[in-house]
Every structure is written in C-alpha cells, then in structure tokens.
Amino acid sequence: MLTQLFSSSDSRRSVFSTKTLASLAKGRIPGQVVVQYTDHCNASCAQCAMRVSNDFPRTKLDVDQVRRLLDAMAERNVQAVSFTGGEPLLYLDEIVSLINHAAQVGIQYIRTGTNGFLFRGSNPDDFEKKIHGIAEKLAATSINTFWVSVDSADPETHETNRGLRGIVRNLERGLSIFREYGLYPSANLGINRLTGGPKPIVCRRPDGSLDADRFRQEFTNAFARFYEFVEGLGFTIVNACYPMSLDADEAGQNAVYAATSEDDFIRFSAEEKPLLFQALMDTVPTFRDRLRVFTPRSSLLSLIRQYQGQSEECYGCRGGIDFFFIDSKDMNTYPCGYRGGENLGKFWDLDLHSRDTSMRCLECDWECFRDPSELIGPLLDLRTQPFQLAKRCFSDKTFFTTWLEDVRYYRACGYFNARTAPDYAALARFRRV
Ligand code: SF4
Ligand code: SF4
Known part of the structure; x- marks a missing residue:
C-alpha cells in the first residue's frame, strides 16, 4: 500500500527507496538541504x-566547497537539494555544474x-537564441524542479515589484521553448497583498477591524486569478510560498536567510493568516485538474489549526532534524533559514544521528x-508509532482524508517532476464538479 501510494504514476518508480523506508523506521525522513548559493540579486x-x-556585503559560495558539501549530503542520505539565492542563475554555468555533481553523487531531487x-x-532573435541556450543547458542536467517567481496576476504589478521589465510578455514564448526541451518550469508565488492585481487586499472596516468574510473572499478570487494567469502563460506547475513577514515575536527576527521583509506588501497579522490559508485551501481544488498545484491542502489545514490555537494537531517541522539551510556568507549550516541563532557549523562535520528528533518547531x-x-x-x-496513528485516523478523519487526497494527487502529478508533461487524464480524477 505504502509503496503503491508513493510510486509515480508515469513510471511506477518508487519515490522512497528501501534505504529511505529504513530511515523512516528510525524516526528520520529523507534529508533536504536548501543551499543559498549567493545573496547577489538583480531584482x-x-x-x-x-x-x-539594499547595501550590504554580498557573498557567493565557492564551487569546489559546494561539491564537498554535496558529497557530505549524499553520505548522509540527503535526497533533495535546492540551490537558491539571491538569484542563483546569475551563475548559471556554476549551478549547472553543481546540479551535475549532485546527480552524480546520487541526490535524487535537485x-x-x-x-x-x-x-x-526585446530583440526576438536574440531572445530565442538565449532561451534555447539556457533550456539546452538545463535539459542536459538531472534537474527536477525549475521555478520562476511570479508575484501577481497583473503583469505590471509583478514587474514593478521585481524592478525587472519585459519579462511577462516573453514568458509565454520562453516557456514554449523550455517545453521543446522537455522542461516544465513551475510558477512560484510568494503570497502577498497584490497576488490578484494592483489593488492591495486589506479589507479593514472604518474602525480598523478586519472584515474577515471579505478578506477571505477577495483572496479566494485573487488566487483563482493568479492560477488562471499562470496557466495562460503556459505554466503547468504552480507553487505558493506562504508569507514570511517579520514580526517582533516571530522566529524571523533572527533570520539568517534574508528572504523576509517588514513591508506591508507581505506582512499579515495572526488574525489574517488562517483566512489567507483558508482562501488558498478553497481555491486549490478548483485548479487541480488544470495545473499541477504543489500546495498540499493537509498542510494548509494544519496551519489554519495552528493559527486557531490547535497547534497540537500539527506535525512538527523537520528543520534542524532532517532539513537544513546553508548560508552563502560563511557556508555554515542552520536548522532552517529562520533560526539564525543556531549556527551548526559545517555540514560535513554534522552528526545527523545525534540530532534531537523530539524537537517540535512550529515557529x-x-x-x-x-x-x-x-x-x-x-x-x-506509521513506521514509529502505528497505534497512535490509527487512533488519530479515527479521531481526526478530516485531516486524514485531506492528507490521503494530497498523496493521491501528488502521485497523479508525477511528484511535480519538471521533466514530465502533465498527465491530464490522471489530473481529471480531481476535477471538482
Ligand atoms: S525575492 Fe529577493 S532574492 Fe528573490 S529575486 Fe526578489 S530580491 Fe532577489
Ligand atoms: S524549523 Fe521550520 S517551523 Fe521552525 S523556524 Fe525553521 S522553518 Fe520555521
């Protein structure tokens, strides 16, 4: 049953190897490391x-050191690595060589x-030549996910925020060239108040209180507009990053990963967040047959419950246990991009077996x-406390039916592999009538 659920629908390839199932039995999950290759950016x-x-000393990791890092990850059963930034593709050739190295040492998801x-x-001939060159380079690697950030359903709003002009009008053609090479990039939304268009979603009454119903409805409409927009551009995969605003009482105040901000554009109150997550949860099913929508509804359900004071119903984050972040400034390891007070040193010196698996961070x-x-x-x-799981299955049917649906959907999506076309027949099973 387990193997069947986690084999991909197209190739029957098992997502979890025997080694991985063995580590689950020991209370560990396949490792994931986010490597911030650089904090240089042009946006x-x-x-x-x-x-x-922003004026600060910019940094970039050393390619040979990252190769050593990838070797250490492979030795420790890390199955997924993300090269992020800044803008990683300012160093396209270096990233391509690191993707190749990661694949050579056996890291599965890159x-x-x-x-x-x-x-x-702006010159169509130059543009086509450039994109063919990039797509050819990436297609020759074993990359599994290639994201393109999109901030809004409104092109002008997106480009104004990024400070990068002339992107959206070229994306449609660019994505069709990528498809010629068998590459299916994902649209990556960082949820913000302009997700649906140029008018920020605020929904405050004259007395300053939140109009919750209107807020939820406006965000439901905004997410739908966004999905329709990226589908129209030719994306077949879409993801949503939840807002990482910096509040004084959030873990974010020590963030080592600077992809955070205090700007109102991205800042949401604890009152707004469950409504935001509910709006996304409501919208996702209506697009699951048209796009491969990465966002799992079971995760949104847990986040909603957390913000409603039921955090005991959430699974603890694996940051610092099986998942880690590598900072571009000094190549040191952190539990994640946000627990900046916990410098764990060099990854190759880390003893992952000694990590405290009882940590339960929901910060x-x-x-x-x-x-x-x-x-x-x-x-x-299932592997470590099956009776407790069985008990929870009976007492929390909502979570488990949502989770099971997510797992079935992930399988139908071929686990969001950027190297395969969507299987619309498989996705049609998730059509909402
Ligand atoms: S989110 Fe930050 S790192 Fe990413 S493109 Fe924008 S400014 Fe650069
Ligand atoms: S360990 Fe996870 S939940 Fe905790 S601060 Fe890091 S990313 Fe957030």
Missing part, C-alpha cells in the same frame, strides 16, 4: 532584504529557479520545510 522585490537596492531576469529581452510558516513535514508526518508515525 528589487519588496518582500526581500536581498533586493538590489531544484533551482530564477526571478525571471533571463526572460528579459514559522516556511513552506519549503512545513509542507513536506506535514506530508511525511503520517508516514513517520
């Missing part, structure tokens, strides 16, 4: 302290992405770590 996003206008600057260009909503932690939580329970 001006309001949601991020790495924007080009991801990188771009803020989209590559899609700029932030970083989708990169929270979503997989929720998705894999029941599997971990």
Whole structure:
C-alpha cells in the first residue's frame, strides 16, 4: 500500500527507496538541504532584504566547497537539494555544474529557479537564441524542479515589484521553448497583498477591524486569478510560498536567510493568516485538474489549526532534524533559514544521528520545510508509532482524508517532476464538479 501510494504514476518508480523506508523506521525522513548559493540579486522585490537596492556585503559560495558539501549530503542520505539565492542563475554555468555533481553523487531531487531576469529581452532573435541556450543547458542536467517567481496576476504589478521589465510578455514564448526541451518550469508565488492585481487586499472596516468574510473572499478570487494567469502563460506547475513577514515575536527576527521583509506588501497579522490559508485551501481544488498545484491542502489545514490555537494537531517541522539551510556568507549550516541563532557549523562535520528528533518547531510558516513535514508526518508515525496513528485516523478523519487526497494527487502529478508533461487524464480524477 505504502509503496503503491508513493510510486509515480508515469513510471511506477518508487519515490522512497528501501534505504529511505529504513530511515523512516528510525524516526528520520529523507534529508533536504536548501543551499543559498549567493545573496547577489538583480531584482528589487519588496518582500526581500536581498533586493538590489539594499547595501550590504554580498557573498557567493565557492564551487569546489559546494561539491564537498554535496558529497557530505549524499553520505548522509540527503535526497533533495535546492540551490537558491539571491538569484542563483546569475551563475548559471556554476549551478549547472553543481546540479551535475549532485546527480552524480546520487541526490535524487535537485531544484533551482530564477526571478525571471533571463526572460528579459526585446530583440526576438536574440531572445530565442538565449532561451534555447539556457533550456539546452538545463535539459542536459538531472534537474527536477525549475521555478520562476511570479508575484501577481497583473503583469505590471509583478514587474514593478521585481524592478525587472519585459519579462511577462516573453514568458509565454520562453516557456514554449523550455517545453521543446522537455522542461516544465513551475510558477512560484510568494503570497502577498497584490497576488490578484494592483489593488492591495486589506479589507479593514472604518474602525480598523478586519472584515474577515471579505478578506477571505477577495483572496479566494485573487488566487483563482493568479492560477488562471499562470496557466495562460503556459505554466503547468504552480507553487505558493506562504508569507514570511517579520514580526517582533516571530522566529524571523533572527533570520539568517534574508528572504523576509517588514513591508506591508507581505506582512499579515495572526488574525489574517488562517483566512489567507483558508482562501488558498478553497481555491486549490478548483485548479487541480488544470495545473499541477504543489500546495498540499493537509498542510494548509494544519496551519489554519495552528493559527486557531490547535497547534497540537500539527506535525512538527523537520528543520534542524532532517532539513537544513546553508548560508552563502560563511557556508555554515542552520536548522532552517529562520533560526539564525543556531549556527551548526559545517555540514560535513554534522552528526545527523545525534540530532534531537523530539524537537517540535512550529515557529514559522516556511513552506519549503512545513509542507513536506506535514506530508511525511503520517508516514513517520506509521513506521514509529502505528497505534497512535490509527487512533488519530479515527479521531481526526478530516485531516486524514485531506492528507490521503494530497498523496493521491501528488502521485497523479508525477511528484511535480519538471521533466514530465502533465498527465491530464490522471489530473481529471480531481476535477471538482
Ligand atoms: S525575492 Fe528573490 S529575486 Fe526578489 S530580491 Fe529577493 S532574492 Fe532577489
Ligand atoms: S517551523 Fe521550520 S522553518 Fe520555521 S523556524 Fe521552525 S524549523 Fe525553521
């Protein structure tokens, strides 16, 4: 049953190897490391302290050192690595060589992405030549995920925020060239108040209180507009990053990963967040047959419950246990991008076996770590505490039916592999009538 659920629908390839199932039995899950290759960036996003206008000493990792890092990851059963930034594709050839190295040492899921600057260009011949060159380079690697950031359903709003002009009008053609090489990039939304268009979603009454119903409805409409927009551009995969605003009482105040901001554009109150997550949860099913929508509804359900004071029903984040973040400044390891007070030193010196697996952090909503932690939580329970899991299945049917549906959907999506076309016949099973 387990193997069947986690084999991909197209190739019957098992997502979890025997080695991985063995580590689940020991209370561990396949490792994931986010490597911030650089904090150099050429964009001006309001949601991020790495924007080009911020003056701070910029850094980049050394390629040979990252190769050593990848060797250490493979030795420790890390199955997924993301090369992020800043803008990683400012160093396209280095990233390509590191993707190749990661694949050679046996890392299965390799991801990188771009803020989209590559899609700029006004001369059609030069543009086509450039994109063919990039697609050919990436297609020759074993990359599994290639994201392109999109901030809004309104092109002008997106480009104004990024400070990068002429991207959206070229994306449609660019994506069709990528498809010629068998590459299916994902649209990556960082949820913000302009997701649906140029007018910020605020929904405050004259007395300053939140109009909750209107807020939820406006965000439901905004997410639908966004999905329709990226589908129209030719994306077949879409992801949503939950807002990482910096509040004084959030883990974010020590963030080592500077992809955070205090800007109102991205800042949501604890009252707004469950409504935001509910709006996304309501919208996702209506697009599951048209796009491969990465966002798991079971994770959103847990986040909603957490913000409603039921955090005991959430699976703890695996940041600092099985998931880690590598900082571009000194190549040191942190539990995640946000627990900046916990410098764990060099990854190759880390003894992963000695990590405290009872840690249960729910301090932030970083989708990169929270979503997989929720998705894999029941599997971990199945291997380590099956009776407790059985008890919870009976007492919390809502979570488990939602989770099971997510797992079935992930399988129908071929686990969001950027190297396969969507199987619309498989996705049609999730059509909402
Ligand atoms: S969000 Fe990404 S593209 Fe935008 S400024 Fe930050 S690192 Fe650069
Ligand atoms: S919830 Fe996860 S990503 Fe967020 S602070 Fe805790 S360990 Fe880090």
